[in-house]
Amino acid sequence: MTVTDAGALAGHDLDAVRADLGAARTALAGAAARTEDLLASLPEPSQRSPEQRDVAARRKNATRILRAAFLDTHADTVHDELTGGRTRHLRVAELAARAATVFPGLVPTAARLETERARPQAEKEGDEIDQGVFFRALLRAPGAGPHLLDAMLRPTPRALGLLPEYARTGTADLGSVRLERVGGAAHLTMCRVDCLNAEDDRQIDDMETAVDLALLDERVEVCVLRGGEMTHPRYRGRRVFSAGINLKALHGGGISLVDFLLRRELGYIHKIFRGVLAEAPPNPWSRTVEKPWVAAVDTFAIGGGAQILLMFDHVLAAADAYFSLPAAAEGIVPGAANFRLTRAVGPRLARQVILDGRRIRAAEPEGRLVFDEVHESEDLDAAVERSAERLRGPAVTANRRMLNLAEESPAAFRGYLAEFALHQALRLYSPDVIAKAGRFTARGPGSD
Numbered sequence: 001m002t003v004t005d006a007g008a009l010a011g012h013d014l015d016a017v018r019a020d021l022g023a024a025r026t027a028l029a030g031a032a033a034r035t036e037d038l039l040a041s042l043p044e045p046s047q048r049s050p051e052q053r054d055v056a057a058r059r060k061n062a063t064r065i066l067r068a069a070f071l072d073t074h075a076d077t078v079h080d081e082l083t084g085g086r087t088r089h090l091r092v093a094e095l096a097a098r099a100a101t102v103f104p105g106l107v108p109t110a111a112r113l114e115t116e117r118a119r120p121q122a123e124k125e126g127d128e129i130d131q132g133v134f135f136r137a138l139l140r141a142p143g144a145g146p147h148l149l150d151a152m153l154r155p156t157p158r159a160l161g162l163l164p165e166y167a168r169t170g171t172a173d174l175g176s177v178r179l180e181r182v183g184g185a186a187h188l189t190m191c192r193v194d195c196l197n198a199e200d201d202r203q204i205d206d207m208e209t210a211v212d213l214a215l216l217d218e219r220v221e222v223c224v225l226r227g228g229e230m231t232h233p234r235y236r237g238r239r240v241f242s243a244g245i246n247l248k249a250l251h252g253g254g255i256s257l258v259d260f261l262l263r264r265e266l267g268y269i270h271k272i273f274r275g276v277l278a279e280a281p282p283n284p285w286s287r288t289v290e291k292p293w294v295a296a297v298d299t300f301a302i303g304g305g306a307q308i309l310l311m312f313d314h315v316l317a318a319a320d321a322y323f324s325l326p327a328a329a330e331g332i333v334p335g336a337a338n339f340r341l342t343r344a345v346g347p348r349l350a351r352q353v354i355l356d357g358r359r360i361r362a363a364e365p366e367g368r369l370v371f372d373e374v375h376e377s378e379d380l381d382a383a384v385e386r387s388a389e390r391l392r393g394p395a396v397t398a399n400r401r402m403l404n405l406a407e408e409s410p411a412a413f414r415g416y417l418a419e420f421a422l423h424q425a426l427r428l429y430s431p432d433v434i435a436k437a438g439r440f441t442a443r444g445p446g447s448d
Contacts, residue, residue, distance in 0.1 A: 017070040021077055025103055028070050032105025035063040039125065046123040060126065064133055067106060071137030078103060079144035086143070089151035092262045095138070096131055107134045121253045122434045128257040132425030135262060139418035149414060152266035153277035153288065158205070159212030166213050174206040178228070179213055184221040185388045186214035191228035196235065196243035199304050201260050208268035215276040215289050221392045223272075224384060225312075226296040235299060241321075244303020245330070251434075257425050264304070265335055265417055273311045273404055292391040292400055296384045297321045297362070298377065303334060309370065310340040313400055314387050317362040317371040318380055324359040331433035333424045339416040343407060345369040 016027035038059050042052050071078065082098050083090055090098065100109045108116070108127035116124050138144040155163075166172045170181035176197075178189045188210045190197040197203070214223045227241040249255050275288030282289065295309055297317040306323045309315050317323075325341070327334040334354060341350040349366060352358040360366050362374045375383045427433055 018073045029105040075137040075141035076143040126429040129425045132422040135421040155212040176203040177206040177210045179210045186220040186223045188225045189228045193231040198243040198246035200246040200249040211268045224294045239298035241297045241301045242305025307335040307337045316373045318377045322359045322361045
């Protein structure tokens with residue numbers, strides 16, 4: 001999205017949103033209000049004629065270019081105002097909600113988003129694209145970006161509320177994830193039996209809560225993630241790791257940019273890799289509480305399930321399991337896999353997996369680039385226990401921290417996520433994704 005795309009914009013509009021902050025916010029609010037008036041004069045998105053759709057698209061895109069120009073100039077100042085000079089650590093949903101109030105016209109209001117959520121994906125206005133513009137700018141900004149990463153590494157209020165009871169009992173049933181402390185290991189079991197552990201907003205919340213609890217548990221030295229036994233007729237009684245994004249939820253409009261896609265990458269996945277930011281970490285030389293992580297893949301890890309494996313210190317698989325990232329088939333960006341898969345499997349194989357949809361089977365030679373160990377299904381339980389025990393060594397955490405820093409700097413991750421925020425939002429509302437989501441829905445709940 002560049003200024004040259006905006007033939008409908010007068011030069012003074014762009015100059016106005018790049019002026020001092022007071023004048024710029026007034027100019028942006030006025031331009032956004034005029035766009036809202038135009039959209040309100042049109043029928044609902046699903047009932048518009050081709051000409052009306054074209055008018056609406058041109059006007060929305062022109063206003064988005066103004067928002068991008070405003071944020072290119074004022075991102076750090078905007079963020080400072082929203083966070084009280086970076087004294088408040090607001091998560092992505094909180095930042096977006098506050099920005100809608102403090103800077104009218106910058107991002108959609110709560111009322112607008114509520115209207116959008118009630119619509120199937122194909123009938124939405126596409127307001128979340130404006131959130132993508134917003135978070136792209138904040139993540140790129142030198143002050144706002146690192147502060148936002150820190151905010152998202154903090155434990156959630158839900159986890160802090162559950163921590164005393166979990167610490168006492170060693171168990172927590174969060175709904176779609178069960179957590180149990182066994183010896184010095186925290187075992188997280190994904191148990192969405194209705195959809196083969198396909199992810200939606202609910203599972204993202206449960207996963208982040210479970211990750212926080214496991215990391216904050218002083219009696220836990222290593223964490224293990226595995227799928228539970230399914231009731232799906234095709235996989236009844238078998239463990240399944242993950243079927244990826246819940247395409248039924250996507251088609252129905254239930255997959256959100258902020259509460260699902262951005263929270264997922266900046267929240268629980270980043271915490272698995274980088275640790276949870278604690279007020280009083282046990283190690284005074286580190287701001288985060290970090291622990292080694294083991295993943296065990298039964299059956300398959302598709303899409304989002306495959307993405308998270310790239311964050312683990314040790315990955316085991318059943319001999320008949322496979323790994324896939326069907327991004328081209330779904331039409332969306334597979335999270336941060338484009339950023340991380342190349343270093344795991346090399347650039348050629350990464351392109352085969354992401355662009356061509358190649359599956360990597362645990363039993364084939366390339367499987368060892370993803371899976372550290374491959375076992376028969378009946379031997380996997382014991383192999384998981386052995387792996388967890390090996391990673392309880394006293395020097396493991398320090399070494400994994402240095403390995404992670406060498407592999408992926410916070411600045412590089414932030415730069416990737418900035419572009420992901422915008423381009424994933426654009427893909428969510430592209431005609432091909434909407435059409436494909438409908439077809440995939442008929443096949444099942446996940447990405448297979």
